[in-house]
Amino acid sequence: xxxxxxxxxxxxxxxxQAPLKHRRDxxxxxSDNLTGEFQDRRxxxxxxxxxxxxxxxxxxxxxxxxxxxxxxxxxxxxxxxxERIVSDSRALAHVKSNKTPxxxxxxxxxxxxxxxVLGREGSLFILETSTEMTFTxxxxxxxxxxxxxxxxxxxxxxxxxxxxxxxxKNSGAVAAPTAGLHIDEKLLLDLKELGVDIEYxxxxxxxxxxxxxxxxxxxxxxxxSERVEVSDSVCLAVRETHKRGGRVVAAGTxxxxxxxxAALGKDYIQKFQxxxxxxxxxxxxxxxxxxxxxxFHLPCSTLLILVSAFAGYEHIFKAYHHAIExxxxxxxYGDAMWLERDN
Numbered sequence: 001x002x003x004x005x006x007x008x009x010x011x012x013x014x015x016x017q018a019p020l021k022h023r024r025d026x027x028x029x030x031s032d033n034l035t036g037e038f039q040d041r042r043x044x045x046x047x048x049x050x051x052x053x054x055x056x057x058x059x060x061x062x063x064x065x066x067x068x069x070x071x072x073x074x075x076x077x078x079x080x081x082x083e084r085i086v087s088d089s090r091a092l093a094h095v096k097s098n099k100t101p102x103x104x105x106x107x108x109x110x111x112x113x114x115x116x117v118l119g120r121e122g123s124l125f126i127l128e129t130s131t132e133m134t135f136t137x138x139x140x141x142x143x144x145x146x147x148x149x150x151x152x153x154x155x156x157x158x159x160x161x162x163x164x165x166x167x168x169k170n171s172g173a174v175a176a177p178t179a180g181l182h183i184d185e186k187l188l189l190d191l192k193e194l195g196v197d198i199e200y201x202x203x204x205x206x207x208x209x210x211x212x213x214x215x216x217x218x219x220x221x222x223x224x225s226e227r228v229e230v231s232d233s234v235c236l237a238v239r240e241t242h243k244r245g246g247r248v249v250a251a252g253t254x255x256x257x258x259x260x261x262a263a264l265g266k267d268y269i270q271k272f273q274x275x276x277x278x279x280x281x282x283x284x285x286x287x288x289x290x291x292x293x294x295x296f297h298l299p300c301s302t303l304l305i306l307v308s309a310f311a312g313y314e315h316i317f318k319a320y321h322h323a324i325e326x327x328x329x330x331x332x333y334g335d336a337m338w339l340e341r342d343n
Contacts, residue, residue, distance in 0.1 A: 001282055003218050007299045008320055015150050016333035019162040023184045027335040029323055033315040033342050038322050043182045049338055052195030053246035055237050059177040059254045060200040062168035065143030070109035072097060078107050081146055081207050083124055083174060088134040092124040094207055106130065110142045146174050148332050149210060172204035172227065178295045178332045179252030199237045201258040202229040209303065218305055223279035230262040230272045238269050238288050247290040253303050256280065259288035280306040282313065292339045296323060296330040312342035
């Protein structure tokens, strides 16, 4: 399929630049792909969409202060976005500067902390701290929250809490699992009282989620890898939910990727820990997820391609046109959708 088919026009004023006062204040577009109808509701209405016996799966990754600013030892400005910490002293990162830093060069952060460029691993730079400070400590002292590129402001104190889910636990992401940003502690308690089971996976979202697809045809795109952990208890909960006729509801595309990666090529979902570069597109055979709670995604992005495969291409684009007409808020701090799988 041609990438151009996943392009749509979005007015700039619909790109959410800040969170709403309360997480559950967001709007919720409820989409029925069997009837083609849409309901304009609120996130607080989620309780009426879940049923006793359903399973909600959340991504408990935690966003790290992965953006670093400084200069090269030669004087030019540099911006670093850490993709992954690979050891106490080393990390893989995207580096932006006027001229590509050479191996052996030193990058100076906040006027004093130093990291050395050791070389390249694909599109990423291998960086090493040149002090006794670990990379985790370096980010803690010098890093800032890596708000997405379409949020055109610097992070504030409010972002420190609101660009994290309330259940964030395992540090390692450079972007939030944004569908989970709508869920607060009270909603989790209310869902449990309703009889909904809740489980957690970990998928550390990488900066690759914002990287554009460069191929004209989506089948030619090489998907970035992300670290995933799906436990035995999650797999058992998925199997038991399906056995009793319940639905597995994924809070976000990251949960879809995690669960479907754990089921890929197997008779049933099994424990998975490692890297996945699963690219979910038209024709994908979904095994684990029945319902998807998700935000609205960038044009021509792998995430838009994923939700189109899940709920049907034509239906998704009708839903997006509806959302634009009704002035929903888009992207990370934006509104959400409730999608049932296109069978």
